[in-house]
Amino acid sequence: MHLDDRVSDDFDATDYFQTMDVLVKYGGGHIISRFFSSLFQLGVFDHLEDGPKHYHEIAKLTNSNSESIYRLMRFFVPQGLFVEEKPGIFSKTKQSSLFTKNGIMANYMGMFVSDSHYQLLKTFPETIVKGEGQAPKAMGVASFWDCFKDHAFEQSFTKCMLGFTKTASPNILKHIDFSNYKTIVDIGGSHGDFIKEVLKLYPTIKHGINFDKKEVIEKLKQNQQGENQKLQLVSGNFLESVPRGDCMILKHILHDWSDEDSKTILNNVADSLEDGGHLYIFDFVIDPKNYNQHTLMYDLLMLHLFTAKERTKEQWLQLVQDRFTFVKFIHEISIGCIVLKKK
Numbered sequence: 001m002h003l004d005d006r007v008s009d010d011f012d013a014t015d016y017f018q019t020m021d022v023l024v025k026y027g028g029g030h031i032i033s034r035f036f037s038s039l040f041q042l043g044v045f046d047h048l049e050d051g052p053k054h055y056h057e058i059a060k061l062t063n064s065n066s067e068s069i070y071r072l073m074r075f076f077v078p079q080g081l082f083v084e085e086k087p088g089i090f091s092k093t094k095q096s097s098l099f100t101k102n103g104i105m106a107n108y109m110g111m112f113v114s115d116s117h118y119q120l121l122k123t124f125p126e127t128i129v130k131g132e133g134q135a136p137k138a139m140g141v142a143s144f145w146d147c148f149k150d151h152a153f154e155q156s157f158t159k160c161m162l163g164f165t166k167t168a169s170p171n172i173l174k175h176i177d178f179s180n181y182k183t184i185v186d187i188g189g190s191h192g193d194f195i196k197e198v199l200k201l202y203p204t205i206k207h208g209i210n211f212d213k214k215e216v217i218e219k220l221k222q223n224q225q226g227e228n229q230k231l232q233l234v235s236g237n238f239l240e241s242v243p244r245g246d247c248m249i250l251k252h253i254l255h256d257w258s259d260e261d262s263k264t265i266l267n268n269v270a271d272s273l274e275d276g277g278h279l280y281i282f283d284f285v286i287d288p289k290n291y292n293q294h295t296l297m298y299d300l301l302m303l304h305l306f307t308a309k310e311r312t313k314e315q316w317l318q319l320v321q322d323r324f325t326f327v328k329f330i331h332e333i334s335i336g337c338i339v340l341k342k343k
Contacts, residue, residue, distance in 0.1 A: 030118065035075060037113035039099075044073065045092070046100045048082070052091035107163030110156035116147070124304050133307040144305045158191060164252060165193050168335045172282065173201060175332045181277070183207040183245035187238050187269065188253045192220060192231070195249075199228050209234050209243050242268050246277035252335070254319075255283045255298070256306050262319055270323035270342045278339055279324060284310045285336040 024032070039045060042062040047053060053061075055070040062069060073082055073090050082090045098105040111117055116139075123134035139147050148154040172194075178184060179202050186195040192210035199208040209232045210220070217235035224233065234243050239261065242248070248269050254262045269279055284295040299310035311319065316338055317326055324340040 033113055035072060037109070038072060039076070039081075040106075040109050040113070042069075043101065044069070045096045045103070048090060048092040048096060049100055052085055052089050054089050056088075058090070104167055105163065107159040107166065111160035114153075114156055116150075116153050116156070121304070127304045131307075133304050135305045161190050161252075162193060164335075165191070168251075168282070168333075169194055169197050171332075171334050172337070173197065175330055176280070176337070178202050178247065179204055181205060181245075181247035183209065183274075184247040184249065185209040185211055185243050185245035185272075186249045186251070187211050187242050187265075188250070190216060192233070194251065196228060196231065199230050206230065207232060207245075209245060211236060211238070211243055213237065238265050238268060240268065242272045244272045244274065246274040248273055248277070248279045249282070250279065251282040253283075254281060255302050255308055255310050257308050258306075259319060263322065266320060266323055273342050276341075278327065278341055281316075281320075281336075281338040281340070282333070283316075283336050283338075285316065285329065285338070286310050286312045288312060 042064060044058060044062060047058055047061045055073060056066050058064075058073070059066040059069045070088065074084065076082055077084050077090075080093060081096050083093060085091050097103055099109065100106065120135045120138055123138040126134040126137070133144070136142060136144050136146070141147055148157065178198055181202075182205065184195065184198060184205060184207070186192070186209065189195055189210040189212055195208045195210050199205055208228070208230055210217075211234045214235040217233045220233050236242070238253075250265070250269070254265065257265065273279060284292075284298060286292075286295055286299065295310055302308040302310060313329070320326070320338075320340055324342055327339040327341055330337040330339065
């Protein structure tokens with residue numbers, strides 16, 4: 001077969017590079033991820049924070065091969081991660097600063113580019129074929145939650161959730177006034193950072209309850225010294241019951257659960273929500289008229305990990321209608337927010 005038989009006359013150099021861009025972005029995503037992970041692990045982002053540096057200096061600081069570190073950093077210049085001000089001299093960008101060790105995105109990195117995360121996705125094609133999450137099979141466990149028995153996995157996941165909270169909290173607290181509530185319950189609150197921020201901002205709140213499973217709460221209690229006296233650490237299972245309060249928070253919880261299990265959780269919340277109180281659900285809302293790739297990526301991850309999903313506005317309203325009355329969506333909150341009152 002001649003080349004002319006395989007390639008259309010209309011397929012020029014521009015088409016080639018555009019097609020290769022698609023291949024690199026989607027087919028080679030795991031390759032780019034390893035490149036990016038190497039920058040983070042070597043601390044390259046941190047070394048540029050105090051000013052531009054020649055790649056020879058970066059190589060010394062990271063104990064790396066000089067030519068190799070140059071080629072790696074050069075790759076990310078077109079992506080806007082670095083600026084090559086003069087040949088071989090690189091400076092930081094707003095994006096690169098996010099990934100320093102103290103940057104707002106650092107907590108995500110341990111999960112997103114870990115070997116465990118790559119392993120989790122090995123069985124993704126089976127998930128699509130069967131319509132049920134096959135991530136546990138990839139990890140050799142019965143349930144995704146069994147992965148938390150591995151300390152390193154548990155630590156990276158918790159840090160990732162901490163990252164979500166740190167990035168989402170300012171936006172949430174800017175658009176919601178919690179001052180009229182007496183007892184706020186953060187259901188599945190994990191590390192408890194969000195409820196701490198709420199209590200700090202609203203001294204009129206009498207009680208803030210961080211509610212999570214026993215092993216999470218016991219670990220937090222070991223380091224509770226000096227915490228806000230209004231903060232209560234309560235353990236339990238939200239599939240069975242939750243503490244009482246006039247404000248309930250479900251932040252990135254229900255997207256981990258099937259509709260059936262989500263309704264069980266919602267019933268337990270309704271049973272414990274004081275009359276006149278509110279439930280705030282913070283979860284992505286899929287808009288079919290304006291798809292967001294970030295939201296749709298998490299929808300597929302939820303399918304793979306939990307046989308769960310992100311939901312459209314209509315799916316959310318259908319899910320909550322038995323026990324709750326819809327109040328409003330707060331569209332200004334980037335991670336999604338639905339405000340409800342119980343019937």
